[in-house]
Amino acid sequence: MTTSLDSDKIWPFNLLASGAPSHVNATHPLWDEAFIVDEMHGAMQNRWVGPLPVSEWESHDFPSPLKGAKQVGETGGLVDGRPNVGHTVVGAYVRLDSSLSTAACSSEQSLPLGWSMMSGDAWNDVLALNVTSFVDDDPFNFSDGNAASHELRIGLASRAYHALLHGHRVFVLACVRTPTTFRFLRFDRSGATYTDAFSATHDNALLHQFTMWIHYAPHDKIGFDTSVTVLPSGSPDGQRARDICMSSPWGDVLTEHASLCLIQIYDDRTRTFHRIVARRPEDIEQGYPGRATRAYPVVDLDEGCLVFLKDTWRVFRAGVPSETDTYRRLGKEGVRFLPDFYFGGDVPSHSQSSDNPLSTVQNTQCTYDLALRLKGAETTIQSHIHHRLLMKKIGRRLSTFKSSWELCNAIMYALQAHTDAFDIAHILHRNISDDNIMIGEDGTGILIGWSHCIHDDRHDLLRTGTPIFMAIPLLTRGQAVGIHCRRYDLESFLYVLVYSVLRFSPAFQADAEEMYWSFIEFFGDPECVAKTLFLLNTGRFDERRLAIRMPDCDPLLRLLCEFRALFTYVYYPCPEERDSSDPRIQEQQKARRQRMRDAADALNNSSEPVLQVMRRWVERKDLWPENDAAQDKFGPEFRAKYRGKVPYRDYTVVGGDSNWSSKPWRPGTGRYLAMDRNGRIVW
Incomplete structure (x- = not known):
């Protein structure tokens, strides 16, 4: 028996070359083309790992359907495949619904038995994209120099990393359909692995296996952070956290209508958990590969007070101590003026089993291993481990x-x-x-x-x-x-x-318009000419000019x-x-x-x-x-005006006057300087 699916119904949007779904307002900050291309381009440089044979990639990420069913039986996973309600809403700006997750990926053809599962809720946990702007071109052919292919990949990466950030995800699985082929992808904090393209007509078994796996697998196997649970409105833990917050100087941290989540923080020294209540993440600024560090006030229910949480994906290097180890040593030696760390460590893979957490931790080792094997010592990809710290000072x-x-x-x-x-x-x-x-x-x-x-x-x-x-x-x-x-x-x-x-x-x-280029030059020049002149008490910021200002x-x-x-x-x-x-x-x-x-x-x-x-x-x-x-x-309006402008200077005459010009910055055109949307200097 086969099932024929209506492509328009199971695929609610098409990914256009601009990188935005057709129903999303193109002026929205998340889908601004310049934002996606400029900032994601640099972030994803050398982070695409592949193409891998499907059979090999599958051995790292997808056990067989039978093995998956066996694991579900042993772990008591959710066999109906329906995602926890807390995994669907992923932030104030982005939601895992029609814009970041779809029902099924399918071509208009007969598919094998079981494919109809893909129209169910199981696919809400997978980033599925339909590419219709390419007929013959392969968007993952990195050597073709096709601008549309480049922007497609950047748009895909932007979606995946915002889902990672706002959805409390360890990794995000993706399935991309072109008019003739499919690909599987996996995004984590190290980068993205992708498979060879394969034909749905000739390789139905691969799609069937993918479907079965995401349908039956427990949440941690499809990328969810099991240490996080969304609190329903009116929950006792949420109300207690608000009461604690209101009695502190930071009473506005947990507002009455804020969406709250409960996070299990593991301490690798005492092997115990603390329960903290935090607001759901609403910022959209850290949706990139790498450490993705966030720090903000939270309520520790076990301590009964407001504390400071640092959530990061630390770089793993053999012999290098973690930040929790460093804080413990600093505290033991009596070092002053620190944030008073008291609890934390690497995040276990199964945080909800607090009595016996597994020895494995949330990490990106598989992406690193694949990159190392494919690219050897030339790879710049690093292995990351999820790390959380609680500190008493805010x-x-x-x-x-x-x-x-x-x-x-x-x-x-x-x-x-x-x-x-x-x-x-x-x-x-x-x-x-x-x-x-x-x-x-x-x-x-x-x-x-x-x-x-x-x-x-x-x-x-x-x-x-x-x-x-x-x-x-x-x-x-x-x-x-x-x-x-x-x-x-x-x-x-x-x-x-x-x-x-x-x-x-x-x-x-100083007027912002007047000093902008000097500021960019001082902090953005990799050759450090302006910094050197400053230290020698000459140039634009010598003592005489500073005294005037x-x-x-x-x-x-x-x-x-x-x-x-x-x-x-x-x-x-x-x-x-x-x-x-x-x-x-x-x-x-x-x-x-x-x-x-x-x-x-x-x-x-x-x-x-x-x-x-x-x-x-x-x-x-x-x-x-x-x-x-x-x-x-340099407020938001000023930065919006000058984003994408870069200064040039003739450094042949040291200490001479600067002649400035500007032009739009585009990725891959040179080592230019600019200020990003957050006011940071970028190269």
């Missing part, structure tokens, strides 16, 4: 400072935490950025984000950090820079201060200039290397080289020179203005 973003004094005070406390960690616990942070410095409830700073750190002078040559805040040698000298040292982190603290002052502080008086906040100006002066001789131009018989010239060359070494050694050996500068000015609070709270000079 802070504000650094960009919300209430005064310039509070900004510098928070950075000073974070610098003290960095100093204690290095001098006492022998841990180097290696990712100093504005996102990793928070302002505590009392106005002090909190240093977070220890996932890139190294312990005990471990010789790790991998460059890490946030590019716009990284030290000059890390960006310009590549792997030849050697081991990441203390001085590079101190330089990053300086750039965090400069970034915050230029962009957010009213004390720095900061007439009403002398303490901030003095602090900034004295902080910079500590690095001036580190980057002072090397004396010209030439043979000279003149003893006087030889002595000058020797003295200048020694001065550079001494300046670098002073910052490598101790953070005290920087701390002294910070304390000298922060402790004189009476000199600082009070009403200069943060104001973003």
Whole structure:
């Protein structure tokens, strides 16, 4: 017996070359073509793994129907294949219904027995796309240079990663139909694996097996995070969490009408769980492969208080401790000004079995293994492990400072935490950025984000950090820079201060239109020309020009200039290397080289020179203005106007005037600079 299906009914939309479903408003931020192409292109570079023979890919992801049925019988899985209600709604902007998930994928032909299951709810858990804009072209032929194929893949990746983000998914399965073929795909935080194209006419058994598997498999086998359960309206846990929240200073975290979920947080030291209540994720900013780090306040029902959750997919590298291990060591050594970590670890594959969680954790190892085998050492794909941490301190973003004094005070406390960690616990942070410095409830700073750190002078040559805040040698000298040292982190603290002052502080008086390109040049240039000129006290941000721009906040100006002066001789131009018989010239060359070494050694050996500068000015609070709270000079409207513009500069005349021009940025056309929709500098 065979079943013939109506293609229009089982496939509610077509994926067009623009990357958006036909019924979705093209002006919606999620489906803005420039947003999808520009930002997803870079994110998916070198992350497509395939094509794989279907039989091989199936051995990694899809056991046979009989084996699947046996597993369902052993685990007590949901044999009716209907998804939990919490797995269908995936955010305020995106839902796993007609836009991200469809009923069945089918061509207008007779299909084998059992295919009719695909019109049921089981397929709501699979990202199924119908491609009708291609007749002869294969959208996964990466060598054809077809622009429409490129945009199709980007649109598909955008859908998959937003489903990963908003649906509490470990991975997302996909099935793509072209007019003549089918493909299976699997998206996770490492990238996407895809199969060879196969014909539904000749390979019905593959589609049948796929259908049977997604119909009978337990939720964790089709990519759901089983540690998360959506709370129904009026649930006792949800109401208790709201009551706890209302008694705290953060009463608006769980509003009356917010959709809530219950998350089981596992601690790998005590092998126990804590139950936390959190809002469903509503942002659409982190829908990309990689770490996908999110941090936000939640309610710990077992502790009865509001706490801070960090949810991330950490990079797995043999011998590198996890962030929970780092926090435990920092706490044991008495390091101050940290977020007070108390519970967490890697997420087990089966979190709902709290009495006996399995030893396996949610990871992307299969994608990494396939990439390593297909591409060898050339692969840039990394293996990720799902990791969650609970912390007792809740802070504000650094960009919300209430005064310039509070900004510098928070950075000073974070610098003290960095100093204690290095001098006492022998841990180097290696990712100093504005996102990793928070302002505590009392106005002090909190240093977070220890996932890139190294312990005990471990010789790790991998460059890490946030590019716009990284030290000059890390960006310009590549792997030849050697081991990441203390001085590079101190330089990053300086750039965090400069970034915050230029962009957010009213004390720095400059029109956004006037300074935009200088700002982009300073923080976005991989050659670091503007940064070098700044450290040498020349160029657009020398002391004279800063004084003109900061007439009403002398303490901030003095602090900034004295902080910079500590690095001036580190980057002072090397004396010209030439043979000279003149003893006087030889002595000058020797003295200048020694001065550079001494300046670098002073910052490598101790953070005290920087701390002294910070304390000298922060402790004189009476000199600082009070009403200069943060104001973003590059607000959403400004960023929307300038997105896609890139600066050019003729660097042949160092220190000369810049001649600016702009043009639209398109992927694959060069290493240009731009500001993304969140105000971040991208290359």
